[in-house]
Amino acid sequence: MGALSGAGPAGGPPVGDAVWMRVEEVSAAAGARRRATVLAERLGFGGERLGQIQLAATEMATNLIKHARQGEMMARIARNGGSAELELLSIDRGPGMADVRGSRVDGRSTSGTLGIGLGAIDRLADRIGLHSLPGHGTVMFARFHQPGGVIAPEPPYCGLTRAIDGETECGDAYVARVEDGVVYAMLCDGLGHGPLAARASREAVEAVERMVLPARPVEILRHVHRRLSSTRGGAVAVAAVDPAARKVRFAGLGNVAAWIVGSGRRQGMISVPGIAGAQARTFREHVYDLPAGAAVVLHSDGLTDRWDPGLQPDPSGHDPLLVAAALMRDAGVRHDDRCVVAVAPRDGR
Template structure:
């Protein structure tokens, strides 16, 4: 199966994702140019293109004016709802002291993204925000091409960023949600960290992704992993983890090779899942599958060793249960190691809170110009 079709949430290909540092006012113009190129590839034009440009420019302007170490990830995402354009903003403070008030039109704050936040949320088809004073803010906004049907946000989201100096990321992820069965719906999630960096590592990671897309569903995680192991034999190999998240059964089934970290994170604690030593595509111990209890409302997180394992969602009040993209972005910012490829995939098991905003159709053409800062 083509990795960009079907009901999959998959890493963007090289060229579909751009990372932009936003630390000075001139960066906003660069963000506007780059997101215009991506938007036009998806058929955005006219008023809708103007809305995308406005939202991205407002986000970049406020990052430059108020944030520390601001970055934006601009990307084309494809899942069961079809292609969409998305930007993700992250910074390291000072954060927003009162998020509901910051959404009020005309309100200016010394924290990140104060003025203009309300307009970004109205213009986007879906958006989300999480902020902590003195820590920082993560925000995303997603835009469907004109004429695209409305679609709910999937319960999984990921981010992958290459090491500085490389255009291709050696990490890749994919996730897909099965239809209703006797045991309810299941989300299959895979993350692969190709050995090394650059194009050869990316080739190994995408071999694993391709194997997952070829495996009939439903399948056991161990079977998906075995298929990936065989497919990666012609590459330099890597570390691979596969999870089947079954909220109705309150269970996660898991199989992994190598050092992709896998966690079940509940309200009180997190529990690690076990991979066997080895290199997928080269040599490994016998592949084993384990089953773990899934607490109500828990999130399942897979990440490469580009993130340290010294993180706890309990240090992020209110983040558990939010949109999976907010969780992934916060973890990438707080646990990411900058001298490696970095990737994280989050699968939620409860509905996102009302703070994750979906635009209603009656505000689709509501365009209001706000100043920065």
Template structure:
């Protein structure tokens, strides 16, 4: 693998570039519109394109308020190396959409569905996706690429095969969980998730140190080597639970090293295989071990903190693990993120799905 630089990494957004909204009343749409405008203007959106972003966010929030149960919306800036994008992700707990294809038609709306506005959101966004199960809920995302300065010099790069979602515990603005991921030129993916001990700024500092180690490490490197560096770097901090994975679809394998209560899974459409994290705390006491696992074609790799329960079942979410990684991460955060804690999910997909 060719050497890669700091600029190639995707990391969890900073606290001032990510915001969750509860959307249960019609008035919440105005707050969402104001929030996304701040982020959009920061990325250089203006004029007609800014208006399109505002319209899509308003439509999404209005849908949640009108039709959904316990609707929530994430608005954030995602920086993939030297590029950036604005993203919205909507989740709810029902009623779900029985006919997803029909719901995307312009003007279609039926009481009890989220049909209204879905078609327009998809047309306005550079990329979007939807997963819905009747009686369970819907997850929707839309991505808007940062406007280019002048005419584009080359086609927009493909979306990376990974996405993460974080959410701070109620009452905190900084999340003590953080992730970093990178796709190499030969299709391998490095993925790291850190859960800093406790909550708030001190936990966030520990997690950020782990992210910084990932960005500073000369690649290629084995997960155990990277985790050892993180362990040493976290000694002046609270420490945390950390997992590092190297996913190599070409060789159909995953190298994994974890310390503490980060959960690592290789996920098939109807089942999952757990990866072993050893007891300990990175930065305090840890005996790092690396394991190698088979990666079947099309399988996804999921890392999540203990803000999510382990009791989730891929078979109960048909079609989800054939979808985009942001849909996977956001849906799992909604369904399994029931604990009063910082929460994070990092999902990595591989070729051969669907």
């Protein structure tokens, strides 16, 4: 396992930097194109490159409309330290694909249509990721580097947030940092939802962003607990993932789920009851083995814990965004704010 390079804090996008949309009717393709254009222009894309992003967004939406069921897309500005990218993500519960590699070649289709969509996206994007299972569905992303910006190495973590229907702010948030080869990830589920829950989660994120590392997860959790005392509080989980030592240190308070996932299996990590910022009788830290190729996944209770690890992308061979997106699709069935963060260090990262 190669050493992980340092990286600045990265977390969920602020309001306005991400948009989720249902893609189930023909008219949705135009909406996806418009929303991707707005975000791309904010990053300085223009001319031919902007047109390529518009084409990729249209093709991604069209694929969902033609081939999928319950198709959704997300467009967002993803920032990592001094670098920024536009990300397009699609998820569905459609028929899936048996030949993922072949599906990315122009002219290949499983439905009798002209199979140019995935091939076009593959050519246009700076990076693409795809995971699909027959009968279960597909998750796919395309990334476009900000023009003139710094192209940083892909971080070994990624997260997704989604507000409950009817709210513009998500009450869940996450942040991840890499220090001395260790990935520190924190997820906060603000109590309730809406602006007050979002304020609590932002306080938790800022506390971890400003904290001096290295530190034990239990110390980070205590620090977050103190910072949340002026808010309504929330459930908090903190993991320190050390791929060189093959260990995970974890401390959690409240109803946030934490898992070690790999090879079609999962192992839960233990949180103690309480509410960060309000009720915390005790803080405990546990140490777990990290098998080769495994990922650490944290998610709020907006996702059910009844998901099958055998149907999830293998973290040793897939981008953390695919790991997070597939879980959001399969487990994010509750009417609540949702957040999931996946830490998936791989060799050389």
